[in-house]
Amino acid sequence: MPERIYNFSPGPATLPVDVLAQAAKDIVNFNDKGIGLIEMSHRSKEFMAVAEEAESLVRELLNIPSNYKILFLQGGASSQFAMVPMNLLGPGKKGSYLNTGTWAKKAIKEANIIASAHVAYSSEESTFNHVPGDSDYSVDSDSEYLYFVSNNTIYGTQFQSMPKSDKMLVCDMSSDIMSRPFDMNQFGLVFAGAQKNIGPAGGTLVIVRDDLLDRTPDTVPTMFRYNTHADKGSMFNTPPCFAIYIIGLVCKWLKKNGGVTAMEKINKEKAALLYQAIDSTDFYRGHAQKSSRSLMNVTFNLPTPELEARFVAEASAKGFDGLKGHRSIGGCRASIYNAFPQQGVVDLVDFMKEFEKNA
């Protein structure tokens, strides 16, 4: 196998190489059963064991209490933007939202199609360069929940601690789930598209408190009801088997490497290397305000768009891939999720210094 490039893609994103090697074996011949992983019936005892192990590892790693259901769904976080209000609100009800970026804004749009969204805070006027502190907004007393996006992939901002509210929290944790511990008891529901920190595109993790499962209006179609999937252990219909399998392997890798607490420590170290490099010069400018900086996506600009384009191209030629910023804000972005190796960050920092010198 040739050398691996350093993949800074925001998602689908780099995965542990051990996970990929195991998948390569199992996809042809699972556990030496003479059948490939993706050919197995989802109701076979072999696959049921795969799914049960994945669920139990998610529960263990995130310390999820027993009154929460863990669901493996499809449709990405984007489908959850609608499923959350379809199930938790319904017509005439209201949820409060913190508008901290593109994904929050899309969730607000869906909530307003289905029910009503109260935008408690927006950082849109400052190009979403920060997230609010607890004292920066108030939540309507008749809101059912406070919805937020814990990490904003595009803008490189992150809630460094979770919001405090007397309402239950609902969170899109797509781009930082499993990157640090959190207390699920504050949350009614957490969801995450898998393709950043925990697996491949095509799997969506939903963790939902079981008393919320009865709220769904009868008008919601079967597949878009959380209780449909909760009642059947995510096996109401054929689940995204391959994604569940990979999530399970990633969780095993996480556990072997010390779990989410160990990850948080390493993630802080990796991000610090990049932010120090940015702060040590005027050549690079961070997009996010310091108190809102993300450990997952480091966004920065160079003096001109031309230099940014050259930076991305020269980096790519040296095996640093995926550094181009999102089209909505331009610039550069280094996504350094759990599976991104520390050495890649060290090497990128060296490259940044060299590039500045030669610019």
Added chain:
Amino acid sequence: MPERIYNFSPGPATLPVDVLAQAAKDIVNFNDKGIGLIEMSHRSKEFMAVAEEAESLVRELLNIPSNYKILFLQGGASSQFAMVPMNLLGPGKKGSYLNTGTWAKKAIKEANIIASAHVAYSSEESTFNHVPGDSDYSVDSDSEYLYFVSNNTIYGTQFQSMPKSDKMLVCDMSSDIMSRPFDMNQFGLVFAGAQKNIGPAGGTLVIVRDDLLDRTPDTVPTMFRYNTHADKGSMFNTPPCFAIYIIGLVCKWLKKNGGVTAMEKINKEKAALLYQAIDSTDFYRGHAQKSSRSLMNVTFNLPTPELEARFVAEASAKGFDGLKGHRSIGGCRASIYNAFPQQGVVDLVDFMKEFEKNA
């Protein structure tokens, strides 16, 4: 690699071994780029090429006219049960349905949640052992479409020719798409969960006539609107990349093996071997009426449930896996989709003869 078992599972189902071998390579290192397939950004030029090729092969193999969009979605056929009426009907409108089995019945349920379903025909009273002929039912004149399931996986029945109607046809082709040619011009929309004939669980193929994309009421959430995905070439959000990739590989394999016309010939030969074995004795009894027999799923009974259980167990021990019938009708079922090898059918027939002799 040890010998492969014969996998008669109804889905997820057996896939071409060449496809699995290629996937094993690409999942670790795609095209020697130093990055695994499931780690690549869906907007990278490498993955865009994968998705475009998959789409173009589906179009070519099924001879899809240019006024139809090909979409790669998530959520399985079960989500389409709702998305079809959400997009094509809406409140106050009506679709006619042929109730030929479990999946048709589930689709009818969803249509009645969203709009109104007219059940033009039902074979439920005869345990869904047949599908209707064109003269067996009539379609309400104010129906928007005639919905049917071309192949009923559980009961082993299939429309041996597509229904004729002056209404546009809408079809759940999950379990026989790519198994035979059909004329798309009769159809407004065709969908298929991938995990039987064209790929892994987690991908859903939708083919929809483009003039139908404007019908969706404004109240339908973004992700459940066909036009959302059609407008963005299935890249509105992160698509199920791995499933799209495998569908592409399966299509390449199909093309190399003569396309769907060649498949139909082989499928007829394979099914004939099994039906001949069933018809040549009173020991085995086919569930489906002869004129409704499926080329994909061959359902049959033995004289007693005890013998059926022994048959399934002994077959499994000899490497014939997944022959147990669906829990709703019991008995036995041999699912022999495109990728199921003819030799496996020959060997199963030998086993059936031997089992009968020793019973």
